[in-house]
Amino acid sequence: MPGKLEPKKERAAQLIAAGVSQVSTANHPDISVTKQTMNRWAHEETFQTRVEELRTDEGKAAQEILEGGQQKAAKVVVDIITGNMDPDSKIAKLRFDAAKFILDLLKVKKLPDQKPGRGTRHRALSESEMDEMLEPLETDDSSGDE
Known part of the structure; x- marks a missing residue:
């Protein structure tokens, strides 16, 4: 064969x-x-x-083994954040480093935000909406003149 x-x-x-x-x-x-x-x-x-x-x-x-440890790794990080860590700082550091390694290795990549397509229609801003958006900028400019 x-x-x-x-x-x-x-x-x-x-x-x-x-x-x-x-x-x-x-x-x-x-x-x-x-x-x-x-x-x-x-x-x-x-x-x-x-x-x-x-x-x-x-x-x-x-x-598969690392994926099985992903929840435990996340719990280690949360425990450290909340102060529930191992009293021995060396062990706490080792646990954190191992947890970080697993989480970094298996992190889910975020998809980029969708860009508006050709079919997407944009609504024109009204005069009052534009004034409202520009108002904070005008206030900042006038405070610098004094």
Whole structure:
């Protein structure tokens, strides 16, 4: 079957995807191959594809874990604001930094305000509305003359 790796190569792909070096992977008890064999595997298209699949899966799993902690992170920030923080300032700082990291990483980007489209009609201001808007400016100008 194309794309399917034999068990030893699959385990090696898992280790590489987890960040283990090629040398350490080659020497791992589950793998036990020479560095040259490991290097050859690492250059095979099917092996590279599998490593990328595993890395993508790992990234998704990590994202889900962080999203699960988003409410707790927000609570940490609120606790600090309201004075309900850990008495040990070092721990409070660590908790705050971790919470801030999660919230910054997962922050929802605000959509820009909608611009009026071509079909949007603008109502003309009446004379009294324009006078009312300009009145504070005229007051400021006259106070500077004294």
